[in-house]
Amino acid sequence: xxxxxxxxxxxxxxxxxxxxxxxxxxxxxxxxxxxxxxxxxxxxxxxxxxxxxxxxxxxxxxxxxxxxxxxxxxxxxxxxxxxxxxxxxxxxxxxxxxxxxxxxxxxxxxxxxxxxxxxxxxxxxxxxxxxxxxxxxxxxxxxxxxxxxxxxxxxxxxxxxxxxxxxxxxxxxxxxxxxxxxxxxxxxxxxxxxxxxxxxxxxxxxxxxxxxxxxxxxxxxxxxxxxxxxxxxxxxxxxxxxxxxxxxxxxxxxxxxxxxxxxxxxxxxxxxxxxxxxxxxxxxxxxxxxxxxxxxxxxxxxxxxxxxxxxxx
Amino acid sequence: xxxxxxxxxxxxxxxxxxxxxxxxxxxxxxxxxxxxxxxxxxxxxxxxxxxxxxxxxxxxxxxxxxxxxxxxxxxxxxxxxxxxxxxxxxxxxxxxxxxxxxxxxxxxxxxxxxxxxxxxxxxxxxxxxxxxxxxxxxxxxxxxxxxxxxxxxxxxxxxxxxxxxxxxxxxxxxxxxxxxxxxxxxxxxxxxxxxxxxxxxxxxxxxxxxxxxxxxxxxxxxxxxxxxxxxxxxxxxxxxxxxxxxxxxxxxxxxxxxxxxxxxxxxxxxxxxxxxxxxxxxxxxxxxxxx
Ligand SMILES: Cc1ncc(C[n+]2csc(CCOP(=O)(O)OP(=O)(O)O)c2C)c(N)n1
Numbered sequence: 001x002x003x004x005x006x007x008x009x010x011x012x013x014x015x016x017x018x019x020x021x022x023x024x025x026x027x028x029x030x031x032x033x034x035x036x037x038x039x040x041x042x043x044x045x046x047x048x049x050x051x052x053x054x055x056x057x058x059x060x061x062x063x064x065x066x067x068x069x070x071x072x073x074x075x076x077x078x079x080x081x082x083x084x085x086x087x088x089x090x091x092x093x094x095x096x097x098x099x100x101x102x103x104x105x106x107x108x109x110x111x112x113x114x115x116x117x118x119x120x121x122x123x124x125x126x127x128x129x130x131x132x133x134x135x136x137x138x139x140x141x142x143x144x145x146x147x148x149x150x151x152x153x154x155x156x157x158x159x160x161x162x163x164x165x166x167x168x169x170x171x172x173x174x175x176x177x178x179x180x181x182x183x184x185x186x187x188x189x190x191x192x193x194x195x196x197x198x199x200x201x202x203x204x205x206x207x208x209x210x211x212x213x214x215x216x217x218x219x220x221x222x223x224x225x226x227x228x229x230x231x232x233x234x235x236x237x238x239x240x241x242x243x244x245x246x247x248x249x250x251x252x253x254x255x256x257x258x259x260x261x262x263x264x265x266x267x268x269x270x271x272x273x274x275x276x277x278x279x280x281x282x283x284x285x286x287x288x289x290x291x292x293x294x295x296x297x298x299x300x301x302x303x304x305x306x307x308x309x310x311x312x313x
Numbered sequence: 314x315x316x317x318x319x320x321x322x323x324x325x326x327x328x329x330x331x332x333x334x335x336x337x338x339x340x341x342x343x344x345x346x347x348x349x350x351x352x353x354x355x356x357x358x359x360x361x362x363x364x365x366x367x368x369x370x371x372x373x374x375x376x377x378x379x380x381x382x383x384x385x386x387x388x389x390x391x392x393x394x395x396x397x398x399x400x401x402x403x404x405x406x407x408x409x410x411x412x413x414x415x416x417x418x419x420x421x422x423x424x425x426x427x428x429x430x431x432x433x434x435x436x437x438x439x440x441x442x443x444x445x446x447x448x449x450x451x452x453x454x455x456x457x458x459x460x461x462x463x464x465x466x467x468x469x470x471x472x473x474x475x476x477x478x479x480x481x482x483x484x485x486x487x488x489x490x491x492x493x494x495x496x497x498x499x500x501x502x503x504x505x506x507x508x509x510x511x512x513x514x515x516x517x518x519x520x521x522x523x524x525x526x527x528x529x530x531x532x533x534x535x536x537x538x539x540x541x542x543x544x545x546x547x548x549x550x551x552x553x554x555x556x557x558x559x560x561x562x563x564x565x566x567x568x569x570x571x572x573x574x575x576x577x578x579x580x581x582x583x584x585x586x587x588x589x590x591x592x593x594x595x596x597x598x599x600x601x602x603x604x
Contacts, residue, residue, distance in 0.1 A: 029512070031478060031481075031510050031511045031512045031518055031519075032511060032512070033512050034511065034512065035511075039512075051512055051513075051518050051519065052481075052519065053478065053481035053510070053515075053518050053519025054448050054449065054478050054479055054481040054482055054510065054519075055481045055482055055483060055519070057483055058483060080447070081447065084447075085447065113357075114355065114357040114358070114423040114431050115431040115432065115446075116423070116430040116431035116432050116434065116446070117430065117432075117434065118398065118430075118431075118432040118434075118444065118445070118446030118447055119431070119432065119446060119447075283425065283426065283430065284423045284424065284425065284427070284429075284430045284431040285423070285424060285425030285426070286425065289425040290425065293425060293426070
């Protein structure tokens with residue numbers, strides 16, 4: 001079995017590590033520090049940790065103020081509360097002012113599971129992507145989360161990083177380098193391209209295995225930076241493979257699929273099929289059951305690739 | 314107080330205060346047992362905050378709320394909003410007791426494609442007035458319902474249950490202003506003052522005291538009670554109905570996890586369901602013989 005590791009767990013570990021090197025890092029949470037893992041930082045640097053209680057808007061506003069005072073704030077809670085509840089303060093006080101705030105949210109997508117639709121964020125990528133000045137990143141495993149954090153802490157400006165409740169298979173080793181705005185081709189191929197982010201990168205790789213049994217070799221791209229999206233890599237993939245399937249644990253409206261479709265429709269027309277949550281809310285259930293229920297399994301991705309291949313011809 | 318004396322109006326338990334006081338402890342005990350069995354079945358969900366508010370909600374549904382299980386959308390019903398939506402197991406156990414939900418459904422809590430969502434969802438569960446789960450929004454909703462009822466000259470009342478961590482949300486205080494400004498006296502808010510939230514005690518995470526003074530300063534009539542003493546709960550509801558020209562809040566001092574010693578006052582059991590052993594011990598303490 002592939003090794004699995006918690007991406008939010010990695011956030012806690014890396015943040016505590018970075019806290020030593022960057023004395024200006026301060027961390028805020030809204031009564032979910034055990035779940036987001038900021039508690040690890042809080043234990044190590046109690047003076048640089050602010051639990052704001054259940055008040056996400058206040059947390060975001062305070063983070064903006066801390067950034068204005070020269071600090072590097074990391075603000076964390078569940079994705080839906082971070083980006084949804086506090087959206088307008090993020091827009092006005094962070095993005096508009098281009099302040100150096102890192103919003104790192106856990107519990108993105110439907111694999112939140114049993115808590116149900118109220119807690120499953122399927123809109124956060126769209127909500128953050130639409131904001132000028134905002135960088136949006138969805139790491140595909142714990143290693144990438146570590147690299148992303150090392151990168152964004154040194155990058156000036158607002159960043160949104162999404163992680164999940166479940167553990168992800170480990171895809172990368174320490175040799176991997178992450179660059180903001182660069183997608184990573186995990187598997188070469190010319191029949192079609194699968195572009196994925198987050199946990200769905202693993203699902204895409206599994207779909208690649210299924211397709212290989214049919215003699216079909218898709219190119220598989222981990223598009224961890226959704227904004228700014230790697231347009232050059234997408235155009236190249238469109239030209240060389242002639243069809244694209246996007247895969248995300250998010251609404252098909254406004255997220256990775258939309259970002260890819262925007263580039264492809266303007267730069268290089270090829271058939272695009274978006275796999276994601278189909279304009280509906282989540283429901284309670286076990287993460288694996290929900291992936292099936294919402295059509296996010298390797299088999300679903302395989303079918304989408306076959307559909308795109310049909311359209312190509 | 315203009316009671317609609319429609320013959321079918323169902324104040325759930327048509328009995329005297331004495332009879333109510335006799336029956337409520339047993340009803341609450343049964344509700345607690347159902348909550349724990351439900352949570353154990355799903356291996357997921359919120360134990361502490363369901364048990365702390367059990368006595369409040371049991372009393373509300375049995376003695377106070379006018380409602381009809383056979384007609385959940387009945388115009389004349391009093392409205393109830395579970396603002397602290399994570400106490401869904403409590404809500405479901407109460408709704409089941411009145412027949413809104415079939416007992417067989419209880420074991421489907423949090424399971425895929427089932428009726429009982431992790432947090433209350435009005436689309437899937439009869440009797441759930443409105444979907445909740447994101448904290449801090451219920452008081453505004455209750456204000457809107459109460460204002461709507463008033464405009465419609467409907468004398469039904471609106472009740473809302475909030476958590477003490479929940480009132481850290483700014484929206485609660487915006488709604489607190491609204492309720493006083495519009496003199497929403499067909500509204501009764503309840504605050505489950507169990508003193509704990511997720512990351513620790515309310516006091517250490519984000520202090521909310523002086524709580525009663527805050528609500529008073531916002532123009533509310535405040536009633537402080539012990540949220541596990543049924544006579545105090547009954548009296549508070551009675552007073553709330555009599556207060557005119559301002560909204561009323563019942564601040565109920567409670568114990569998170571009330572009724573089961575291993576859960577009582579333990580931060581850890583906010584969002585953890587009982588395992589086999591814990592269920593066994595819990596049921597024993599609640600005097601329930603077999604699983
Ligand atoms: C807007 C929002 N932020 C965060 C959460 C996550 N959450 C669920 S319960 C809870 C703590 C609530 O504490 P309290 O209101 O005291 O509930 P109780 O102790 O009565 O269960 C939090 C932060 C949420 N559901 N909604």
